[in-house]
Amino acid sequence: QLQIVESGGGLVQPGKSLRLSCTISGSTLEPATIGWFRQAPGNDREAVSCIRGAGGNINYAEFVAGRATISRNTAGNKVYLEVDRLDPEDTGIYYCAVGSEWYSWRCPRAHDFRHWGQGTQVTVSS
Numbered sequence: 819q820l821q822i823v824e825s826g827g828g829l830v831q832p833g834k835s836l837r838l839s840c841t842i843s844g845s846t847l848e849p850a851t852i853g854w855f856r857q858a859p860g861n862d863r864e865a866v867s868c869i870r871g872a873g874g875n876i877n878y879a880e881f882v883a884g885r886a887t888i889s890r891n892t893a894g895n896k897v898y899l900e901v902d903r904l905d906p907e908d909t910g911i912y913y914c915a916v917g918s919e920w921y922s923w924r925c926p927r928a929h930d931f932r933h934w935g936q937g938t939q940v941t942v943s944s
Contacts, residue, residue, distance in 0.1 A: 820844040820933045824914045827938030830904050836940060840897040840914030851917045853925055854888065854899045856940070858910035865925035866912070867899055877925045881907075904942045911937040 826838040840852065849871035857863040867878045867888040878886055885902040897914065915931035 820846065820916055822914050822916060822933060822935035824912060824935045824938040827912060827940045829941045829943065831944055832905060832942055834904055835900060835902045836904060837898060837900040838912055838914075838938060838940075840899075840935065842895045842897070842914075842916060846894070846916055847918065848894070849920075851920050851926060851931075852890065852897045853915045853917065853931055854897075855913045855915060855928055855931075856908070856910040857913065857937075858907075861910070863913065863928045865927070866901075868920075868925035869897060870920045875920065875922070877921075877923075879925065904940075906942045909940060909942050912940050913937045 821843040823841045830836050851870045853868040854866040855863045856866050865879055869876050869888045869890055873890050887900045890897045914935045916933040917931035919926040919930040
């Protein structure tokens with residue numbers, strides 16, 4: 819049974835950066851896809867970025883392209899998401915998820931991921 823814990827959220831001023839961490843305990847079936855999702859009030863959960871395996875395969879959503887970096891540690895149990903130039907529209911709960919699907923042109927959808935963390939709140943406000 820996987821345990822997924824997100825951390826690093828909080829209140830951030832617009833224009834600043836934030837680094838989120840996802841810690842995974844238990845055995846993932848490699849190559850696994852690790853995804854970061856966000857959900858704003860009243861909106862569906864949407865993919866922000868995803869990484870497969872050791873990090874050779876990465877996708878970003880258009881709304882963070884050029885200002886986000888996803889990475890995974892060598893042990894494979896931590897995945898990081900750094901987002902720069904934060905905007906109030908980036909506000910939401912950020913979730914980390916583990917799955918097995920992969921597409922070369924976009925991240926898998928939320929329903930493709932079987933294991934989820936509880937999420938960490940990110941609020942971008944002055």
